[in-house]
Amino acid sequence: MKRYTTTWLNDTLVNLFMEAGASQEVSEVTSNILIEGDLLGHHTHGVKLANGYFQDLKSGHAKGDHKLLTSKIISPVAELFDGNFILGPYLVQKALENSASSARKHGIGIVTIKRSHHIACLAAYLQSYVDQNLVPIIMTSDPAVKSVAPFGGITPVYTPNPIAMGIPSREQPIIMDVSMSTVTNGSVAKANLQNEMLSHPVILTNTGKTSVNPADFFSDPQGSILPLGGVEFGHKGFAMGLMVEALTSALGGFGRKDEPTGWGASVTVLVIDPSLFSGTESFLNETDTLVKACLESRSINPQSPVRMPGQSGLKCRRNYLEEGVLLPRDVVDELKKAIDNSSLKGCMDG
């Protein structure tokens, strides 16, 4: 494991994306969001993705020209983006900016994005809005992938469908980013690649048995991932997964009915400005009370005090910003692949 400065990582990624044809604007936002993912410790959804983005830009499946984004303005608070498969971080960041601007004037803003390319780590987008005492929400589904089965079913139909949200609090800001399935596609793929069993029986085999073996997901016919709540309470995760499908693909008008292939995402972004509701002070007083009570809840394991969602990520971020970002071997290998296919070849050697 080696540490990398965010400056070096950023220069490298921006150069890579621009070499593959992306505009400076798209390259910079995408680079920043990927690095933010690693800063928060989400190494499966950070710089590791750069090579895939680089390849998709070169093949033409991902677009890098921000001028390809078209928008239907529905009202002063609502917009529908056709992302035309521009790299997702650019689209999501733009959607958040527009929603935040609506929220500051009208209390709330919503932007739905159809035909986005992959959007990386949802948590990576939140902090700058939380720092402004706004409440950002992001949800996403991938209509090209079927990995989660409906509760009681075997055939996979939809995706883990994460919901991410930032909650301002003076005590400890909350950065949540959770999928509505037990585990993510990424963690199943990673365990399978490393020949490791999963910690919990969250795979449903193609005959309807639970399993810890990720290979049971990659069987033919395919297995599936259990919805959040598992075999007992999976009807709840199933319902929440449907909620995300409806608010993303259905609202945007591009989804499973269109049978897309390749990396992509349907996304909906909401921003709420508490200052226009009961006021920022009142909002923060309430979240402070809540966070304090959670942190003071007696812990089951005295060695592991209760932590708020995002707390360890934000701690990791502070450390990485001071000491450099510690990238795992698989991330470095993947980044090196992109570099070796570019004019930067050799810059990671030695």
Add this chain to the structure above:
Amino acid sequence: MKRYTTTWLNDTLVNLFMEAGASQEVSEVTSNILIEGDLLGHHTHGVKLANGYFQDLKSGHAKGDHKLLTSKIISPVAELFDGNFILGPYLVQKALENSASSARKHGIGIVTIKRSHHIACLAAYLQSYVDQNLVPIIMTSDPAVKSVAPFGGITPVYTPNPIAMGIPSREQPIIMDVSMSTVTNGSVAKANLQNEMLSHPVILTNTGKTSVNPADFFSDPQGSILPLGGVEFGHKGFAMGLMVEALTSALGGFGRKDEPTGWGASVTVLVIDPSLFSGTESFLNETDTLVKACLESRSINPQSPVRMPGQSGLKCRRNYLEEGVLLPRDVVDELKKAIDNSSLKGCMDG
């Protein structure tokens, strides 16, 4: 078990609430929502609540005069209600109406309600909006109650915090209503009263052990209910529970910091109009594709095909509307208590 017509139930409830001082408007909406709860089969959150509402109206904790509602209009799409503890169904219905009206013009509408009285069954509000091809969302927390512990903690801090949403679909409309905890306060209380064990170990004792015994929740110090996801994935249910706390109590400005007592709720209602986004046809084509794929997913148990959220409730509703509402013994007993304390005394005898 005996069947009751919705007409008889409605007349009885409206009379009870009006006798206890509620206006006709509040009485009618509340009666309708309670009966809708039973129609959908949610007997713990239907007519059974009428006696409690009746008592709270008489004691003055619940208000029945709709003119006590005050509203701060934030923008053409956002409003903050101070419910002044008017019976919740009136407030939620009003919030949905206003949000729907905003959504039809601007794509989305949001109303946050602080200081509501109890709001009954969330699913009961959804169908009429779904029938108009709108997407209604309701979430709620109860700042007077602490029953769910943060993930990893023992001391309970917050409530099950349900999220309900209606999703229009020609194939099968979706009516979802799920708490962000494994089980609800109501089901734990009911099992405890009937000296029954819970089906799953979802109680955390006051020493941090899981248990199926509801008595372990009512111990001193109190036990708690595990967040959705349980001991393995409860960090996800915890995060979602915090999301609901922030979007209800914190946004409304009245919550745990105010240490309220008695029946109450913080509520946020959102309505989205898909016709202004990608269009109703496109939305329904996508939800139809999704619903069809779910219903066609091969089922684990061949005797139990996959059902969509709300599907059995809507079937139950059709049956009850034709044959009369079948009320369980405990519901009838509770209704009789209210009747026997009113001028309607005797009307349920024989």
